Amino acid sequence: METLAMHISNGIINGPVAGIFAAVALAALTFCVLRGRRDLDDRLAPMAGLVAAFIFAVQMLNFPIFTAGVSGHLLGGALAALLVGPWVGALCVSVVLIVQALVFGDGGVAMLGLNITNMALLGTAAAYLLIAGLLRVLPRTPTGLAVTAFVSALVSVVVASQGFVVQYWLGGTTDLGGNLTGLAGTMAGVHLLIGIGEGLITATTVATVAKVRPDLVYALRALRPATAPAPVPAVGGAR
């Protein structure tokens, strides 16, 4: 077994189910391109490239969790959603997963649709739903933003892990003898701990960007416009 693999390896989920999820991922990413283009302007495009590169880098940094012998790493869905929005964010995480599968031998190429569905689509979607809700109810302070980032990142990791459980239920190659709940519980428990790490990394990163260049945080532009009537992004000198 390749010890450095971080995503679903070949052979874990059967071919037909992997194929179905490849089609699902392709359709969803096409939709993300169509919606994301509305957000992508001269300023967001290089920022989105940076977010993808940053997620690649931080995914290499497996951190220990409190359970002995197990590590975790960033997935990046919440970070991407906060910085470049849900549509472009999902594309950012997908770019990372595609580069990892095609160049670094991490995550089977045949499994790419499964990995994209869990981490890029489910993770980012869950994160952005929470971000949209929390930013509206929490105080408009750096702490409010950090709490939003932490909570949305933590939950998105657990949601992504349960995406895998559903995929395993549909097409897992080992008969668990009806003990799918065992896998669900193990995955949820370990990813709750990983989610704490994900939350800390996401909150730290977003708080730093918000301090240096708040105009580059998509979630603040879209959900917390500085002045109510004109929430136009990219207004120079407005902040």
Added chain:
Amino acid sequence: MRKRSWGFVAAGLLVALVLAGVVSNYASSHPDGLDSSLLKGCTVNADDEITGGSCPAQQAKDHELADSPLADYGIRGVDNGFLSTGLSGVAGVLLTFAVGGGVFWLLRRRGPADTPGTGQSPADGRHTGDRQTAGTAG
């Protein structure tokens, strides 16, 4: 004139290069949450290799591109582990930025054409009350 983001992007890229090029060598080498969950039911030795039992991870098959020169986050032919991991990380960050940045740059909305009813550059949009972000918040 709108604030430029290239300086910020360059600084961020530098941070990513240091993380992937240097800090990556101090990452935990234990299996991650997914792999460890799939190892449940098996016994493993100190190198996390399966020594017995029965678990989903035993079904894992070789990667299609296991022979890639950058497979497993190392550079084939570089014996120094620190250098191998670090250089593969640097290559990965640059490649991801090139691919991601390139695709997003090509996809970006150019000029006024794409947003119906805007009819002018985003910088002028505020004067007419056009909402560039409409429809993106949900």
